[in-house]
Every structure is written in structure tokens, then in C-alpha cells.
Amino acid sequence: MRVQQATAATGKAPLRREVVPTELGPCTVRLQQGTGGRRPASGTADVYLHGAAGSWTTFRALLPAASAHDRVLIDLPGWGESTTGARLEDFGIEAMARAVTEVLTSLGYRRWNLVGHSMGGFLALHIAAVQPERTASVATISATTFGVSGAARRPLRSLFTFPAFVGMLLAMRSMAVLGPAGSALVRAIGATPVMRPLMSPFFAEPAAIPAGVLRGLGDDARPASFAAAARAAAHYDFGQWRGIRSPALAIRGDRDVFTPQSDLVRLASIIPHVQTVTIPRCGHFANLERPQQVQRLLENLRSP
Template identity: 35%
Template sequence: MPVDAEYCPYDLDRDPGAHGLVEQWSRTDFGLLHLVRSPERTGDRATLFVHGVANTWTTWTPLLRVARELGEEFQDVVLVDLPGFGASRNRLDHLRSKDVGKALFDVVAGLGYTSVRIVGHSMGGFLTLDMASEPAFPIESVHLVSGAYFSVVKAVQEPVSTLFSSPALSIAYWSQGLLAHTGGAGVQVVKLAQKIGLFPLFLNGFAARPWAVRSSFTKSLAHDMRPKYFLLAAANGDHYDAIDRWSRIECPVHAVFGAQDKLVPPRDMTDLRRVRKDVHAHLVERCGHFAHVERPKETYRLLFPGGSRA
């Protein structure tokens, strides 16, 4: 099998300074929120990156590297660890989208920005779409990586029917619930699997080529796994009317989906297009749930067709 040099080409980087960024902690209702940002504000608009489950701000470093290599380095960026993830606290013990959105916008406003464009992955994409449906938030554009959670919302609301209609999706979703209910023991098993090189077994359905992903990525997933908070975030889907909420979004929406993603399958792209006929949605081939890590170059071009500063 020929080597695919474009698949997972970069390591995840935990050093903000490697990208010209600085760390900061901001006080929110959830407690101290950890973020990484541009050291200086050069304009009124921030680009806010919101990660998914088992991730932190570091998940976006491949995308930052692509922009830098193209001479289009992001300016005025804010990359957060969501409440309960990474170095951020969650003393409220919930992840209700309205409250998380308010906390994020308070952080951005506190940095002096008056508008924002949001880049969201997976759970972070769901939060992004929900924030964008609120007219009170000054969002200029939305950029999603596997972020249209139609299938996940259905799995939350109709678990039995989804198990029969979409067994692969149900397994991918409820595996997180199983880990949450096993407590620390389940997470320790996952971490052990990463240490002995078997973590790719857990990536079937999530990555297109589980055995080809970089060890820095699997190490990050194992270290930052928070199954409890996945369930807290998924609770937003209970009684949630995605069609009604997301049809209210007025700003431009750019979205990419992995052709081999089992958690947010390609049909979610079709559903998003039904809700927003003007959405710029693209399917990335030979890619799973982590397009910004698996195919960062193609993902960058599709999410930011005019470049990072457009």
C-alpha cells in the first residue's frame, strides 16, 4: 500500500510559544478557563477555536501550522480549553450550551474583541452552531469540522431506533457512555492501551487510518479523555430541535465532514444543507472524525477559502 504523505502530517504541539501564542486563565462562572491567544490584539474580530471531546486547544495546532506554512498565519486567535477539559475547571458540573456560550463570549469580550468567527470541532461544532443561532452573539462566520450533530442528537433522543438504523454510530456514541460509567478504571484501560501501542483499536470509526495517526495524537486523546463531559455535552441534545435552532443562523457557514466518520456521518452534511441551503459544505475523502488533524491542508483550504485573514 503506498504511503499517504498527506494523512496526519503533523504532530500536535503543546507549546503555545511554538505558534507565537501566550497562555492565559480567565475567570468565568465555571471557574478558571484556560486559553491560548495571540499576544496582541490587532483588530476587533477574534477567531475563536472550540475543540471537541477528548481534545484541548492543542488539537488545532496542525491547522495553525498549515496557515503559517502558507504565509497566512492566523491573527487575533483565541483557543480555549472548554470547561472541564485540559487545564480548565468546571465547578458547575454541566455543559449547557447557553452557559458555555456566554462564558466563551465573555472571555473574548474581555480581551477587547467586539465580533468573532468561530471554528468548532465535533462537540465544539455543536456548541458553535447553538451560539450562532443566538442573535445576541456577534458572530461573523462559522467554520465546522464534523460539527453538525444531527445524528448524535437523534442518538440522544431516540437511542433504540438509532441502534437499529445506525449501529456503527450508536456504538461510537455509547462507547463514551460506557467509559463514563466505568469511572476511572475505563479511562485507565484506554491510557494503558495507548502506552502499549494498541490505542488505534479504539479509533475504528473515528479515524480513516487508525494505525497511521501520529503518537502525539493518540497520546493526547488518551490523556485528555473526559467521557463524563461528553455525556454532559450530549445532554444538550435532549429535546433539542436542531432544524429550528440552526435555521435561525444568519452568518456564513463553512463545514467539512469526513467521508469515513461514523459519529458524524456524511448524511449529516446532507441534513445541514437542507437546513441551510447556502452552507459551504464539503466532504473530505479518506478522512474520519478529525479532518483538521487527519487532512489539515485540505481542511484549511475548505474552511478558509479566502485565507485565514479573510
């Protein structure tokens, strides 16, 4: 495990950057110490898993609130600062889950509260199902589950029901063929005014989103990784989620183009004890548009 002493003053405590080896390649992690004392403050960590077009920075707006537990923000293999040496040819939900648990075990945590956005929510539910004894709670923010999985299997048939996802999938597949040039092109587009209309379907109030946030989403786009994640989700066995035993929360925005209300209804049929919440005037990124409300929901979930 490689450690860098430099810290970034974000939130109540600075962030510490570490690099942890995993079966999918080196994984870059940010750690924020909890109020419980020296790291690890306890055997339990609050773990944040980003989506297929994101990085740990997706959760910046949630960091200012104090936490009793350490926070672990992971750049998943293939995204953010975890791209060098990432083995995308071995990518799968199971392999990604093992990589996450490798990171947490290496850092000394025995249990965790999982928070996942979009693809990260999908991954969080899988980890909660296969590691029930180590999962204290699981919360998803606009998890891309049943609808997106079906669209990934049959994109052309889903063009009218999930146009935003199908359009992004086809664009990412095209950019992935170009290799590094495709990633550079996406980042270049992200730095132009074109990015706002392109991203507007994902927000309830796109004009209110700072330009820097939109540029960050462009910088974090990884076409090959996005395409690999879609392939992995396309043939997933959702019956595995019946093994989730921890308190569970599923959040979506009422204008979410990736996570329809029907996904939450179906999720509740598999996990009967899940709490489902639809946030009004909110799109796919509740962690960016409604961070205070998301934080309150997370705190309530973790309360005894």
C-alpha cells in the same frame, strides 16, 4: 483573569496561556497573536472549539499557517486544563455558549470567526445563531448534529446506524460512574497499543496517525464531560440555527462515522446559504488527517 507569561513555540507565533473565569468554572485559553499587530490585533478573533473527546490541541496542525487575526483556542469547561472547578451539573449548550462569549469578551474581542470540531461544531453553530451580530463566519469540521442527537436520545435503537457513537457513549457513561478512576483508566488505555484499533473507525488511514496523537486523544477523554455533552445535544432545538446570518461552512470526511452526508443535507435545509464540503479519504478528524485542505477552506470562507 489569571495570566501565565510562559509561552510555547507552536506555529508562526508563540502561544500565550490565560485562565478566564466563566459561569461554568475557570476556562484555560491559548492565544496566538495574529499578523495584524499587538493583541488584540483587531476586534475580531479566530476562535477554535474542540470536540467532546478533545482539547485545544486538536487544532495544532492548523496553527503553522499565518493568520491576520489572533487565534483563540479554548479548553472548554470540563475538558483539557479547564476541569478544575468545572460545574458540569450546569452544563448545557446555552451555558457553554455563554462561557465562550464570556471568555472572548473578557479578552477584548467584539467579533469572531468560529471554527468547531465535532461537538465544538455544534456549539459554534449555536453561538452563530444567538450572536449573529458578533459572528463574522462559522465553520464546522464533522459537527455532531442531527444523527448523533437522535442516537443520544435513543442509543439502543441507534446501535446499528451509529455504532461508533453509541459504543463510545456507553463506554463513557460507564467510566463516568467510576469518577476520577474512570478518567485514569481511559488515559491508561490511551497509552497502550490498544488505542489504535479502538480509534481506527474515526480515521480513514489509522495506521498513518502518529502514536502521540492517539495518546493525546486518550489523555483528553473526559467521561463525565462527554456524557454531559451527549445529554445536552439530545434535546436541542435545531430550529435555532435558522438565525445564522454569517457565511457558513460545514466539512465532513467521506468516511466519517459520526457525521453522515444526511446531516449536511439537513443542515442546508435549515441554513440555505451554508457551503458543504465532503473531503475524500478522510474520517472524523479532518483537522488531523487533512489540515492543509481544511485551512484552505477556512481561508476561502473568510475572504471578502
